[in-house]
Amino acid sequence: MARPLTAHIDLAAIKHNYLLAKKLQPNTKAFAVVKANAYGHGAVEVAKYLDDIVDAFAVAAIEEAIELREAGVSSPILLLEGVFESAEWQVCENHNFWVAIENQTQLTDFIAANIQIDKVFLKLDSGMHRLGVQPSSADKFIELLEHNPNVGEVVLMTHFSSADDLDSPATSEQLAVFDQVHRQFSQLDVSVANSAATLKWQLPEGGWIRPGIMLYGISPFDEISAQELGLKPAMTLTSKIISLREVKDGEAVGYARAYVAKGQRQIATVAVGYGDGYPRMANHQTPVLVEQAMCCLSGRVSMDMITLDVTELGETQVGDEVILWGEKNPVEDVAAHSSTIAYELVTRMTGRAKRQYHS
Ligand SMILES: Cc1ncc(COP(=O)(O)O)c(C=O)c1O
Numbered sequence: 001m002a003r004p005l006t007a008h009i010d011l012a013a014i015k016h017n018y019l020l021a022k023k024l025q026p027n028t029k030a031f032a033v034v035k036a037n038a039y040g041h042g043a044v045e046v047a048k049y050l051d052d053i054v055d056a057f058a059v060a061a062i063e064e065a066i067e068l069r070e071a072g073v074s075s076p077i078l079l080l081e082g083v084f085e086s087a088e089w090q091v092c093e094n095h096n097f098w099v100a101i102e103n104q105t106q107l108t109d110f111i112a113a114n115i116q117i118d119k120v121f122l123k124l125d126s127g128m129h130r131l132g133v134q135p136s137s138a139d140k141f142i143e144l145l146e147h148n149p150n151v152g153e154v155v156l157m158t159h160f161s162s163a164d165d166l167d168s169p170a171t172s173e174q175l176a177v178f179d180q181v182h183r184q185f186s187q188l189d190v191s192v193a194n195s196a197a198t199l200k201w202q203l204p205e206g207g208w209i210r211p212g213i214m215l216y217g218i219s220p221f222d223e224i225s226a227q228e229l230g231l232k233p234a235m236t237l238t239s240k241i242i243s244l245r246e247v248k249d250g251e252a253v254g255y256a257r258a259y260v261a262k263g264q265r266q267i268a269t270v271a272v273g274y275g276d277g278y279p280r281m282a283n284h285q286t287p288v289l290v291e292q293a294m295c296c297l298s299g300r301v302s303m304d305m306i307t308l309d310v311t312e313l314g315e316t317q318v319g320d321e322v323i324l325w326g327e328k329n330p331v332e333d334v335a336a337h338s339s340t341i342a343y344e345l346v347t348r349m350t351g352r353a354k355r356q357y358h359s
Pocket residue numbers: 033080159193194195196210211212213214220
């Protein structure tokens with residue numbers, strides 16, 4: 001029997017979530033952000049499924065964009081961080097990629113390459129201080145790009161540091177900086193919003209939103225669940241019980257003997273571990289479902305296995321289905337019990353978990 005670990009991907013849920021993003025910002029066009037293998041969901045499968053309905057896709061790197069083109073994806077694809085080497089500009093023209101420019105080297109190399117790009121997204125550093133041109137030099141970049149006959153259209157873009165924190169002043173401050181530059185070049189289309197901003201912030205009219213995590217049915221907010229936002233989770237990670245044993249009072253389970261039985265307990269071993277991307281930091285309150293009944297981790301997460309105390313669940317057998325995360329035990333909750341965020345859990349899932357697609 002093959003190892004039973006499977007990530008079930010609900011493509012129709014991803015489509016629902018994309019359409020919800022568009023509904024929330026009705027006068028905008030929307031990228032589907034499919035970088036990092038569509039946040040672990042399988043970029044080719046997701047992009048092929050959405051190809052007919054999306055306005056465009058966005059990825060982090062040219063390799064990701066090439067993979068989609070080679071798989072037959074025909075919608076426009078934006079490279080969110082631009083190119084990292086001058087030789088890549090020619091590849092962008094060949095594949096008709098849209099490209100972000102965020103620093104002087106990229107601009108200089110683009111002009112020298114003398115190739116045609118339909119849309120250039122000029123990224124402004126409005127306060128995140130990670131990527132982007134300074135507001136004080138934005139006019140020089142915009143003028144050079146707008147007067148360049150190789151550029152079809154310039155779009156002014158920025159990225160928020162804290163849109164998931166609705167109490168933080170950072171997003172309004174960034175919007176004010178962005179607006180000051182945009183007012184001088186109001187003819188330009190804009191692109192500012194990630195998922196959190198798409199879901200909860202008042203945005204400039206028109207332009208392009210860039211939802212990522214929400215497409216996969218995951219809430220970007222600590223305090224608001226995906227269900228409350230109307231999102232449908234796209235990934236259900238399942239495995240099976242592969243072994244069962246009784247342990248006596250005082251006996252310990254797993255590495256470092258981190259779980260010690262109080263009284264006689266039944267322990268189930270499940271085929272999933274940190275070698276698959278399941279978080280090693282998951283604590284003993286991390287929710288796991290066995291045949292739809294909730295129980296918790298007991299003992300350390302190993303490379304290929306976890307152990308559960310299933311004593312309270314009654315009849316339990318080898319082969320019983322285990323849901324590591326899904327609709328009833330959202331990946332956001334698993335992340336919260338593992339000192340991380342759901343973004344990390346889904347993107348770091350390895351290829352050991354088979355992907356099964358449902359639509
Ligand atoms: C430039 C840019 N836009 C959009 C996104 C999508 O963000 P989210 O997944 O929070 O929607 C990202 C993700 O990191 C990004 O880097």
